[in-house]
Amino acid sequence: MSHPKDRRNSGNPAVRAAAEHLVEAGMAPTITWRNWVGGARLRTLPLAIAPIAAGSGIAVMLRGFSWPLTLLALAVAVFLQIGVNYANDYSDGIRGTDEHRVGPARLTGSGLVNPKKVLALALTFFALAAVSGLIAVVLSGRWWFLALGVLAIVAAWFYTGGKRPYGYAGLGEVMVFIFFGLVATVGTVYLQTDIQAQEVWFAGAGVGLFAVAVLVINNVRDIDTDILAGKRTLAVRMGDRASRILFVVCVLLPFAVPGIYVMVYPAMIFVWLVLFIAVPCAIIALTAKTPKELVLVLQLTSLAALAYGVMLGIGFGMAGGLTA
Numbered sequence: 001m002s003h004p005k006d007r008r009n010s011g012n013p014a015v016r017a018a019a020e021h022l023v024e025a026g027m028a029p030t031i032t033w034r035n036w037v038g039g040a041r042l043r044t045l046p047l048a049i050a051p052i053a054a055g056s057g058i059a060v061m062l063r064g065f066s067w068p069l070t071l072l073a074l075a076v077a078v079f080l081q082i083g084v085n086y087a088n089d090y091s092d093g094i095r096g097t098d099e100h101r102v103g104p105a106r107l108t109g110s111g112l113v114n115p116k117k118v119l120a121l122a123l124t125f126f127a128l129a130a131v132s133g134l135i136a137v138v139l140s141g142r143w144w145f146l147a148l149g150v151l152a153i154v155a156a157w158f159y160t161g162g163k164r165p166y167g168y169a170g171l172g173e174v175m176v177f178i179f180f181g182l183v184a185t186v187g188t189v190y191l192q193t194d195i196q197a198q199e200v201w202f203a204g205a206g207v208g209l210f211a212v213a214v215l216v217i218n219n220v221r222d223i224d225t226d227i228l229a230g231k232r233t234l235a236v237r238m239g240d241r242a243s244r245i246l247f248v249v250c251v252l253l254p255f256a257v258p259g260i261y262v263m264v265y266p267a268m269i270f271v272w273l274v275l276f277i278a279v280p281c282a283i284i285a286l287t288a289k290t291p292k293e294l295v296l297v298l299q300l301t302s303l304a305a306l307a308y309g310v311m312l313g314i315g316f317g318m319a320g321g322l323t324a
Helices: 013-024 033-039 046-061 067-095 115-140 145-157 172-190 198-221 223-229 234-238 240-261 266-287 291-322
Strands: none
Touching: 033 067, 033 115, 046 067, 046 172, 046 198, 046 291, 067 115, 067 145, 067 172, 115 145, 145 172, 172 198, 198 223, 198 234, 198 240, 198 266, 198 291, 223 234, 234 240, 240 266, 240 291, 266 291
16 A cells, blocks of 8 residues: 555546546446536535524624625625535545545546546636625625635635645634634624624634534544545544544534523524434434444534524524514
């Protein structure tokens, strides 16, 4: 077996040629539109929607809600999420990281798709996010959001892209917390109103912890293959058991947020209903023996993240409606 460093360019013409030979010989499947859709990893989209839902509820509470600006913020988040998913497919594929992967083949890593096509698709979605963000800036007049948008796209690319991707150095969770928690939630609110509110930061932290939990459990599943690929994720650095404990903390700690505000915003009590999803996630994560169980946890956690963001938004939004 070759050393992981020798595989960093294994998404190369030789690999693609071998894959194409298998296809021509009828020994391997061809890439279809389903593979392209799969490359978008639509199951991760709840992580993009949750902070927008929470932030829009706070905007309602602060009397600043705008449907156009909220939908544009949602478009930015969704397009960025899809863009980073294709960018990850491209970057991991050309490094050879996906050669060690267990599960459905990635577009680039399979060798059946020209990496340039995957890169072009990633850049297309980054461009769509940029255009959506630009329209939102023009409508809102908040020009400083342009700098924030550039930072978000740069962070999305360098997660697995570039010579020193931070996702390979165990910093992915930090950046996910910042951009899919704080930045997305706070940005949604401040795009629509100038009113400062501490609720925004607590909501962003809660949503961000769920995003971290999803990444942690995904990386727990991939610890063995990431070690082979030379990918030093936080899970690889911490180890299996400690990472599972971190996951449990990340899916349960967000429920302190409704605990802080339930006396002021009574509808916050409904956020605790999401515990019916979060608690089973924690139990399964601690006891899971197979990758299939961890995939189930990942899917349920994404669902919990979406439900949490929506219920937070409703809890804050109802407070605004009651006092309108």
